[in-house]
Amino acid sequence: MNSIISAFSKGIEKSGIDRKKISMPSDVPFNPDVVKALGVDYFQIPRGRAIAFGTGLKLGNPSLKVVPVAGDLMTLGGNHFVHGARRNMELLIICVNSFVYKKIAGKPIPSTQSAFSPYSTFEEPFNFPHLGNSCGAIYTARWTALHTEELADSVAEALHKHGLSVIEVLAPGPNYYTDIDSIELELLKFYHENSTIKNNEDPKNVAIVPDEKIIVGKFTDKERPTFIDSYNVQHSKILGDKFTPHGGKNG
């Protein structure tokens, strides 16, 4: 988690955006001192609801840069993600995917946290970048938590995008393992060594498949009107001068 936060911080630095304008609704319980050091406004809210809460923040004050950091994005937060992308609500979603790759009998298979799932898992994970891209996200990328430079670059770039951006970060998240350090490091290395960078790859080809290299990189980078743009265009068209645009482009 700390490597993600430091990459995020580096990304903010590179983007040149004023930290006080960044707010971070999240369902990930970060160390409060670490968040405080980031210099942003932080809300820890219920599982999966970071995008919904962030939507209110952005509409309430369009000059904010809202960065929902989501751990439970596609379960409880699935519908919020799908609709956020459809609306092109201006949010940078950092999705911490802790879908742990675990070696069983020498063979890596995708698994949920083994603490919950003693016989490992048999479900297919989502292909996030593909899902985001097809729902209308304007920027999708995936990195492992050890691709710190690339992750920071993606954050810096996405912070300047107008619309919904999603960066998937593969990271082991079981912070209640007693031997967390060894597992985390081992898994991080495993992810990193078993990944291959393919920028601009069609997102539909980047599903995480057992025994195959994990494809990382930036997959989507396009433009389309944000929710606030469309809101303003529609009301101006009908109401003309009587309507004062809300926020304007990028607040």
Add this chain to the structure above:
Amino acid sequence: MKADPKGVLTGSHTLTGNHACAEGAFAAGCRFLGLYPIVPSLEISERFLERAPEVGATFIQMEDEVSVLAAVLGASWTGKKSMTVTSGPGLSLMMEHLGLGIMLETPCVIVDIQRAGPALGMPGRPAQGDMMQARWGSHGDYEIIALSPSSPQEMFDYTIKAFNLSERYRIPVALMSDAYVAHLQEKVVIPPAEEIEIEPRRYYKGAKDKYLPFKRDKDFVPRMVNIGDGYKFHVTGLTHDDRGYPVMNEECQEYNVHPLVWKVRNYVDEIIEVQEAETEDAEVIIISYGATSRAALKAMEQARKSGIKVGSLKLVTVWPFPEKRVAELAKKVKAFVVPEMNFGQVVLEVERCSYGNANVIFVPHGENGVENTDDLLSAIKQAVQADKVESVIIEFNKGV
């Protein structure tokens, strides 16, 4: 503080309860509406959306009621007075974030136009079946403020009152109306902006690096800041200390959660409003709220004409419950008659607060009970005749 004239449609109008609610919101300074459309609250959103551009308000239709209240809380933290409108099925989905609003002490207003339930029930037909849900629906310990209007004029007035209370106590406030009042069309007088009192948000005014988001002031309420103003604050829905940092122990649970309850309980005299009529000499008092108050007043007049001394206690504030006043009156009267459009919710509070000193007769009724006072009058007669202290439920439609 006086109302912003931009949102105040001063004059005498003929409005439905729902339209009056939207006007009340604008007058109160509401500038953000999160919604998911649901009968019978639709006309509030419709009016809000239509007038929002000229008033300078924003709105969004979210994907469900869970996200609606999340967005409303988010918008409130940016300094915008925010609200949502819904009905029972939506209120059920909002319970998760009602708890978050309480824990993060976020001012907002939730308008619930109650319809018959459970489940999908009868979307267009009124009920008062969500009263206990508003009080106890989210998990954990908390107090809530809920108001109940009985006419379009009160929809306007109490919407403003709801916003004022939510800012004063930093708490989500529920406006518990119903499909009857929501669709009723009556005269609504909207006063000039300078005659409308608005409770301003209580902001922190000290140094930025000294700000503690949950440090309570003398009035029990922590001061707010707007996000994006450089306070770098940390707030969490977990049990937290003054800094907004999670602390997982019993002491902090007590430190954090007790004030959530006591910031309301200590101020019940300021918060609670009731309207009494002819209670001085009454043998029987009808305790009612919302649409049923209309029938209650009618029944009171009819009973008085036939020589029975009946009074009325109308609850403007249902939660917190006017415990003290009901207990006082219980010592003076023979019985309370409690009509509700449900199978017995607020009547339980009346029974509790009577402490066995007065009979409590419950009159459950469907929407026809708002127009027809027969059940109420027969309950009043029964109340006068009954000697011993006992609670009676008038049964209706028992054999269906």
